[in-house]
Amino acid sequence: MKRNATAVWKGSLKEGKGALTTQSTVLNNTQYSFGSRFEEGVGTNPEELVAAAHSGCFTMQLSAFITEAGFVIESIQTKCEIDFQNGTIVGSHLTVEGKVAGISNETFQELVTKAEKNCPISKLLNTDITSSATLL
Template identity: 50%
Template sequence: MKRKASAVWQGGLQDGKGAISTDSGVLKDTQYSFATRFENGIGTNPEELIAAAHAGCFSMALSAELGKAGIKPERIGTTATLTLDKVDGGFAITAVHLDVAVKIPGGDQAAFEKATADAKAGCPVSKVLKATITMDAKLET
């Protein structure tokens, strides 16, 4: 399986602009720029897209892990907060924190904790990131 996305950048780093598209069409010439990446400009940026991918991937991985334990969640909500730091004269993604809330009526805390740990370790997006990944997971019953 292969997935594709593309980016076009025009101009210099600070005065240029770019557009990101995906083959699925979910993103189509979505604007990004220096301001959207390093300031508070309107548009997206690569780090935001990685955080969104991580939140979505983790939520699905957790659903799969809970399913292995015979548990069907009512709802999984994940927010991924990505940290981009200046490192060695450049930038690096140094951390991702996952805030997870899962609604499982009558949920088993031990099974929940095992499933969240396994999902964090096994999520394909987690595996590709070299950053430290932390998590706060809350079981709602």
Template identity: 50%
Template sequence: MKFTRKANAAWKGSGKEGQGNLSTASKVLDKTKYSFHTRFEDGEKGTNPEELIGAAHAGCFAMQLSFLLNESNFTATTLDVDATVTFEDGAITKITLNLEGDVPEIDAEKFQEIAHKAKEVCPVSKLLNTEIELKVTLKTV
């Protein structure tokens, strides 16, 4: 399978005082504001590249894990993934994926095994040149 996706960034002004907007072909992002303030400071409404990378990574990982669980004859009730992107000295130095899953009839060891495989084969994980840490919690009844 091969496909392409498109996004656009438009920026005006200097790095610190300027601002821009981000749009995607799907219009999920439609001139969404981003700026120095939304990237490096808190409080102003808008997004930033690191937040978007975190969302993309969490989403891709959860979907990949779902496929791998299905291949092993398990279906998740829920997979909740938080991605924490660490930016340090001009680089993304680490992404922590914190997974909490509710998967009937799976034991913790098998869930860990499949989750770690998903981290390795997730297309976004393979794209990123940084440390990726995975923390896994299986809900038990």
């Protein structure tokens, strides 16, 4: 399976602007710019999209591990914070809240760590990945 997205950029770095379109068209000529990346401009940015990809991938992987362990998931919510400093992504932190019937906190924490290390986006990222998890 292969997935794709396209970026189009017009103009200089600071004054230019771009548009992102994904294969599914969930993003369809979605704007991004220097302002949306480094300031508070309107639009998305690469780091926000990496955070979305990492939180989504991790949550699906955690769901698979919890289900394989025989537990029933009510909900899992994951926030990903990408730490972007001096032109480099230096970290990705996952904050997880889970409602899972019958699971112990110890087992939940073990499965969170396993998912953190094994989701495909974690494997792709060449950065420090950390997590904190709360079983609700």
